[in-house]
Amino acid sequence: MALPRPHISQIVFIPTIFLSAGLLFFVQPLFAKLVLPFVGGSSSVWTTAMLFFQTVLLLGYIYAHLSTKYLSVFWQIALHIGLWAVALLFVPLSVKSNWIADTSTISTTNTLLIFATGVGLPFAVLSANAPLIQKWYSRSGGPSADDPYFLYSASNLGSLIALLAFPLIGEPLLGARMIGLIWAAGFVILGGMLFWSGRLARQNNIVISKSVDAAPLGAAPNNLQRLYWIILAAIPSSLMLAVTSKISADIGSFPLVWIIPLALYLVSFIIAFSGKRFISQQRQAVLIPACLIFLLFATRIEGISAVGWTNFTILIATFFVLAIIAHKRLYDARPSENHLTQFYIFMSLGGAMGGFFNSIIATHMFNDIHEVPIVIAAASILIWTGKTKPTQNDFIRAIIFAVIAISVALLLPSLIRGTLAQPNLIAVTFVGFLLIFILKNKEWQTAISLALFILVTYFATQSNHIYQSRSVFGVHRILEEDGIRKYLNGTTLHGAERISEHGTRPTPLTYYHPNGPMGRIMQAAQTPDTTSIGIVGLGVGSLTCYRQDHQKWDLYEIDPVVDDIARDPKLFNFMDQCAPDIPTHIGDARLVLAKQAPKNFDILLIDAFSSDAIPVHLITKEAIELYLSHMNDNGVLVMHISNRYFALQKPLSKIASELGLIALGTNHIPETKDDNADQASAVTVFARNQIAINRFIKDDKWRPLISNYRHLWTDDYSNLLSTLR
Template sequence: MTSDEPRPSERSLVAGTVVLLSAFLLFVLELVTARALLPRFGGSPMVWTTSMLVYQVLLLVGYAYAHGLARQRSGRLQAVVHVVLLAVGVGIAYARLRTGALGGGDPAAMSRHPALDLVWTMLVTIAIPFIVVAATSPLVQHWQACRYPNRSAYWLYAVSNIGSFGGLLVYLVVIEPLLTVERQFMLWRLTFMVVAVALAALAIRARRFVSLAPAMPAQADVTEGLRPVRYQVLLWIIVPAGTSAMLLAATNELCLDLAVFPFLWVLPLSLYLLSFSLAFRSRAQPNGLPVGAIVTLVALVTTALSIALPAPLHMASISALLFGLCLAAHRELYRLRPAASRLTAYYLSIAAGSGVGGAVVAWLAPTCFVGYWEFQIAILVVWLGLVAATALDPQGCMRRGDTRQAGVLLGVVSYLLLTHLPERWIEVCLKVWPWGGSVAFRMSAAVVLSLLLWWGGLRRRRAAQWSIWPRVLAGVVIFYVECSMVERVRGDRSQSGRVTRNFFGVVRVQEVRHSATGIQLRQLTHGRINHGWQYVNPNLKGEPTSYHSPSTGIGRLLRLLQSQRERIRIGVTGLGAGALAAYPRAADQIVFYEIDPQVVALSVGPGAVFSFLSDCPGRTDIVLGDARQSLQAEQYRQGSRRYDVLVLDAFSSDAIPMHLLTREAISLYLAHLVQPGGVLAVNISNRFLDIEPVLADMAARFDLHALLIDSMGDSPVRARSLWVLLTRDPVILAAPELAEVGRPLGEKKITWTDSYGSPFQLLKWWNPQSRGLRMIPPRRAPKAATAPALLPEQTSVRRAE
């Protein structure tokens, strides 16, 4: 080493800094791009899932590029190729990474093929910069291994994951709250240019060491990579495929019930990356099998109760399972690492497995599954990979007969059998008395296993006899996970009715009957939340129910305006079961804006199961596409629609599409109302989010009068609803029908714009109000709707023009 050449520690510091910043940029780019795309694609949870699939594919391409480049013997060639690609990436970043390139588009075209349109948009904007940044970590590790052949370069992988984790944390805490989306892109471009210059300098200086290293030294292969390659490569793909699928499925589970916003993307992804960082530390760590068993137990129990948990516990239960299992699986993946000569192939296999897992959740699951089953399937795959990796490990608890490890597993399975094994499986498999037999079996199994544990503790000198127990107990846990998965699948399939799934979620229609009253209803469920009911009884089916019944905020408003005006025009964002179509008279018109074609098919066409629209005496229209995008297109081409009432009720499951409640969106809605007598009605009923402060800010900003009406409804099917009415005409809200049951909005205000805002500020941290279905005997049969002189016009379905 010459006098002017940096010492190894200095060069390691430079390499570590470049890898850290590259990983930081990689994940910030993921978040800001998906955040910019959310309004364009309707705020669907699948926006992030599909985006993650694109990221994983691009990561695979980046690793493949790094692997191919590392195989070139010429260091000069490696440096020239990478410097040229860096220059191209910087140029594309400055030309394409802007909100204008990501946020436009025809809403009609997007509603036909939203997933493909999302993929194409991302490929033409971020592909090259993303690939360049993704290739940094394996390339720098390869150059370090060539420069210092006697030192392990795997520590840089942990550094990379720390940088990724830091990027997620900084984006959540600093970047998103303080900067608009356009400024976020600007900051990313500037930082990328600095990193590109440093990386180019590193590549140029490393070219001589790469050329001097014709092959990896033999001693590098001796210290790492002790298992047969045929087992390694298979597990390099299976384990990350399972954890990647679990990551995306867990994110879907959270977004379906809360909202689609970066915090719920960052939380699971941060835990996923943190598990990589902890697992890839060089210091000795315990086997992952017992850790996986414990977190599987805890999380399966709590996720089964997630519908009744407050938001923090709901997030914690899913996060615990994701982090614990990923930590266990990634630790075994680290134990399966190869010699330094196969380093890039190792990372390429991990990226390929992650891509496979992402493809299953993003594309295969919405196409092949009629329910959200991928979470349970991913847990099972991770467990199978975890057990296989542990079985191949010479130091694992499965092969060395570790009494302590076996004891941990034994206690876990005892608890499972005692309290949480599905009773239906016990009844079917054992053919015993349904209740007493299952309880007796659980207690007996727990007692026997506890005695075995005590006996094994007395015989520590013969611990090798326990080598069979970890295998048996791991099999029992896998069986339990499989039972849980099959129970969920069978439960979805056994429900009578119609179930469909697409890019926007799962829609289920089924008939339910109340045992006490005998009332039969047709129920619409989107995600996990009921979004409408209709009576099957012909004498009742024309009556609006649940959140739209006459005594709710929207019901009172529509009846009031109908008593004052000869005809009214109603716009509704979100179709649901179409219950609001029960209100229009023959002279009235109602227009629904619905993004999900499968929801439209339930009310219009030969397969319709809800008759609110077909029975409506007034004119009904459906605009297919995102509500905001469609209203913008109509304003541009036709001007204001001049609605008397514009209803915001377009929420899938309990998730809130943020782009429908921003300052820019409210301004658009007001432009489509008659002035000053138009009313904006917002359904803010939600288990996890308190949306009132956002609307309070909008009322103050746009000089609107506001009233909140909290009602249980008055139909035989009751559901608590919270409606906020906003208008520039105070006389409307002063009417006794509204003023006597409403109250002003609170003093707390939170600002949301297209570029700023997070539902994290709105979380109800404890004791969320239940939105459960309540049935009571009807007081009287409602009067049948007066038939119009002529048949109502057929409902028209069109796209925004």
């Protein structure tokens, strides 16, 4: 039997692994969008979803390793095609319409179950393909069959294109169900390509097995090598998530912020596994410590300022360089093709461990984004090239150098404070580069010294807040400025109180000020015929001070930490002074309301944005219909849509037109320059009839929403990019 022509192998295997990776990356956002109305928009849902995908990816790699180790090529093909055929029973992807998550708790089990039963097997089949296809290629007789790792570049290119195509092309043009049908078609085509790839591998494998000149097996990797693979994979994975968190928290959750770091993460794989060397060892010796110091500099800048986009550029550029270097080290440490599947298991394990540290451990252990300096310090190991081992003297000298540098960095600001802005930041950066210069070409001493220097100087110069905590929904900070106590989640102010009013009935400030649109509506609601009000999104409870004794209020809040902050009289007094008896329903508001009997609200106010993130499932046609079912005929739906990046009145006007509602909007500009008292806000109001509007709209600052938006947002279709300002 003749060997297949080399160009035939490339024509088959490269498109196969490319398509498989594209389907793999497409299925994650696709299924997440499908389940959103059923499990809610809790951050824990996304954390659990990522945990599920990373776990199944690892299981897929283990399956590929075991099947190639213990089965002949024929049975590998038979088993994998069989699993693919069974997975066809799960496509097109869907969720049972009667599935509603438990809203009383943040249920990891519920989320894992819905993902496992909906997409588990198709995702597992796709997960196994990268190592399996590369292993089959090594049996195909194609070019570089003895070193098939170049196919991983094609795999990551497919992942990158899918990553960009879903939000930029798929969502704007198609609904989730149509995307699902196209994905299903691709999954069917993949089955044929997998069979063809396996057939080429089996044909050539028969010839190789009969050859007396077959290449000997490569040396099996030891535990130290496996640990090295895990570390090299964990660092860029953790760094990607840390950089994303830092950008979201301190610069802003601008549109699709997560795509840029993830896309660069995939590009770094493509570059590293192409086999070409883009950064020499000599340049790495300079770049790695410099990138670490620049990252330290960038992570010490807090808040939105003129340096925001400079900070963003530093974070992204330094992360990208370090990711390329780490993945190139990983590529250089790869074993022979005989141990290829084992290599991918430990590489996947490292990536999952990096993600687990950021997504699970850090959110529960730290009260701030402390994983950023920790992973920067851990990345100092990249300075080590593996050519020498550290001695006891290396450790001693490194600690001495670090102690001296830290001391100088902490003392220097007091000497330059009167002459330079941000003296702490400048001093730390300067001393860091001085440390690199002193320790150049001393790998272990530089690595250890920088790691200690980064950790100590970061934590020693942390900002002081009155209160700071962290949940899966972000970092919560309370600070005092100009006689005002403020609560911030991410970069967004969610409430404020005058310190002088502490212990008394405080005046609602910021968006909720009596002069603002929400304040005016609540004042108009202080009448005997307004008896039932619902508030989605608690903040510090500012709106509760508009409550009247005869009224029944219901509060809905997804984050228990926010409820604790609002109810703590040592922090804010709105709830304590105005409405300590109002119940708070904890959980995603849409899921909670779906399980409740009709509330007959006179006013239902939606104020559920966290930082600038948009919970799209709360502003679809189905969501608005749910809200209306809880309102009486003469009630109004009020939505606070202030946002730096999105004009949400566009899709809301279309939904109002579709449902036959009266829709009004206003963009409030404070008359005074005291931003702490009264802040600009954008608010929309929806009602079934003019009587409802006349009940609560008592001024002429409202204008009808014009429905010139083409697309109707539903649970199946939404397009955030089309609402960009």
